[in-house]
Amino acid sequence: MELYSDIKKVQQMVSNLHQQGETIGFVPTMGYLHEGHERLIQRARQENDYVILSIFVNPLQFGENEDLDHYPRDEKHDRAIAERNGVDMIFFPTVDTMYPNALSVEMTVTRRADVLCGRSRPGHFEGVVTVLAKLFNICRPTRAYFGMKDAQQIAVVDALIEDYNFPVKLVPVPTVREQDGLAKSSRNVNLTDKEREEAPAIQEALQKGREMVQQGIKNPLTIKNEIRKFLESKTHGKIDYIELLSYPKLQDVHHIEGQVILATAVYYEKARLIDNVVFDADGQLAYG
Amino acid sequence: MELYSDIKKVQQMVSNLHQQGETIGFVPTMGYLHEGHERLIQRARQENDYVILSIFVNPLQFGENEDLDHYPRDEKHDRAIAERNGVDMIFFPTVDTMYPNALSVEMTVTRRADVLCGRSRPGHFEGVVTVLAKLFNICRPTRAYFGMKDAQQIAVVDALIEDYNFPVKLVPVPTVREQDGLAKSSRNVNLTDKEREEAPAIQEALQKGREMVQQGIKNPLTIKNEIRKFLESKTHGKIDYIELLSYPKLQDVHHIEGQVILATAVYYEKARLIDNVVFDADGQLAYG
Structure with a gap:
């Protein structure tokens, strides 16, 4: 080398x-x-x-x-x-x-x-x-x-x-993940035990959003609301944002037609975690 | 090809x-x-x-x-x-x-x-x-x-x-020039006969400035004033600017130490002509 x-x-x-x-x-x-x-x-x-x-x-x-x-x-x-x-x-x-x-x-x-x-x-x-x-x-x-x-x-x-x-x-x-789906991050060590237990809900929530698209729901607002509800029921982390945008242009979409990104950031006491999924109008994952 | x-x-x-x-x-x-x-x-x-x-x-x-x-x-x-x-x-x-x-x-x-x-x-x-x-x-x-x-x-x-x-x-x-020193330009055809006769003064003026530096004059203001006087005596063209700047940084200089550019633009009735010389503190031409 x-x-x-x-x-x-x-x-x-x-x-x-x-x-x-x-x-x-x-x-x-x-x-x-x-x-x-x-x-x-x-x-x-x-x-x-x-x-x-x-x-x-x-x-x-x-x-x-x-x-x-x-x-x-x-x-x-x-x-x-x-x-x-x-x-x-x-x-x-x-x-x-x-x-x-x-x-x-x-x-x-x-x-x-x-x-x-x-x-x-x-x-x-x-x-x-x-x-x-x-x-x-x-x-x-x-x-x-x-x-x-x-x-x-x-x-x-x-x-x-x-x-x-x-x-x-x-x-x-593709993002490297723990067994339970949590995206690997150097910040994960700053989570309390309880937070660590809850954090896989982030990726679960995003996959839930993707499944909604697979089931034919194409309205970003409906999906974001559903994810918010899911996250709020599964973790005490405070949601910074949940966004659904065209990808890679990152523009607002009113109806899912092409490739999109569904992304979120969640604040825990000593860590802010982010995660995303990118998929097409059929809910097919774009990368791995 | x-x-x-x-x-x-x-x-x-x-x-x-x-x-x-x-x-x-x-x-x-x-x-x-x-x-x-x-x-x-x-x-x-x-x-x-x-x-x-x-x-x-x-x-x-x-x-x-x-x-x-x-x-x-x-x-x-x-x-x-x-x-x-x-x-x-x-x-x-x-x-x-x-x-x-x-x-x-x-x-x-x-x-x-x-x-x-x-x-x-x-x-x-x-x-x-x-x-x-x-x-x-x-x-x-x-x-x-x-x-x-x-x-x-x-x-x-x-x-x-x-x-x-x-x-x-x-x-x-290096700039391509006519026999009499005028920088070649597609705009030269727009000069009147009298203007065309006077226009070589532009390059002469710049070379005069360079010679002043060779003779030890290092104050840009002195040089620019001299060039202005020379140009005004040799041509009816209206001077747009005469500038002397460091090159290639194009910053103001108060005393010529490193490489500089001496440049001018002159308006004639139907053409604006530009020309320049780049030289060092000894008046040595940088290119060509």
Whole structure:
């Protein structure tokens, strides 16, 4: 496994790989790798000749109230996980390497950003697309891997790739779950025993919504109301939002016709949990 | 010479070229090719294995008062010029191909845009960087060629490439001139005989400014005043601006230390002419 922190060296390396006709799988992360990241790496490993993992805590995607300085880091642990899963190169640039000067050309996300979790994170997706445009140009991957847990991020990255014709295939990877269906998250350890017991209701509720669509109910409001009732009966968590939007455009729908996302966020005492399902007008799951 | 209008096909073609280790020279244009474009193509031809010329009248870079609909087009003439100068591929997409949907991720040029000609063309450089980011991702060139006549455009493209790490080398090509030094321009035919006789004073004035720097004068104000006096004595044209800025950052300078641009725009009755010189603190020309 090779370690790179210099942009030009990565570009030279990647140029050689292209000349050899090798496919490149790319997993962009902020480090502190967990099982979700591992799943991304494994998928990249299966589908590509060469796998690049980037580790960069991107200051641009942190809001004013978000704690950049205390973002957890564990380089040694990350390296071990990367090595174990067959990563060929880790790219871990410094902030000065990635942002040597103030940007003269800035990116704004004018669609897909102001819904779901994006509503409460102004500027977050600007930071995400800026760093990804850079990383795509540095690593020039054949495929880039993102977890469906953050479905909105995938929708925004999809827009970046489509709008600017980046020659990279976006691969959404299904959310890793516990036996009882709860989406894996580093935040789950902050749940009380009782909360942990109740939390699988989140995924149950979303699947219930999907089943309603399978049964022919196409009115988003009916579905959201039903889910709200179900969640309120099954858990003491406070519902932040329940949204049903077109996917990946993330626009309001009044009647379910094409692909949609059903997503929710629930506050517990010391953790806010999110989850989603993406499916079509027949209730067929879009990803795994 | 091959003709392409489909984005995916160009990307496939270009991917093959990369695999063969071929270098790609890229000349982006809006068509209606003239001698300045020819010079760019010739330089690209000299320095690369494969030369791509794009012809796309980009609606995004036209202002509200700028006449997109009447922008001149002459496909047959353009093809002949391309063929004659050894272009390997012309990429000529439609507007629908380039902008199938409203953009979700938009680019804003926050530096280098609001000076020189950019001052009177709000939104122009946003359109330029947007289409170039797309064209770079479609054609993935080794080198991209731009004329120094539009030095501000080069400065903005330089920012785009640096800020987003596009793996492309920007090649500024010196302005093509008449025997008497007047920068070639399709607008020169709109000059009266008397105006045409006076117009070489523009380049003379700029060279005079450069000579002042060679002689040790480092105060931009002194230089600009001298040039203004010279121009006013030599031509009846109305001076739009005379600016001396750092290059390529295009910031005000109070004392000439690094590389600078000295640029002017002059109104004649039916034509507005622009010209510039870029040089260092010793008055040494930067290009050509």
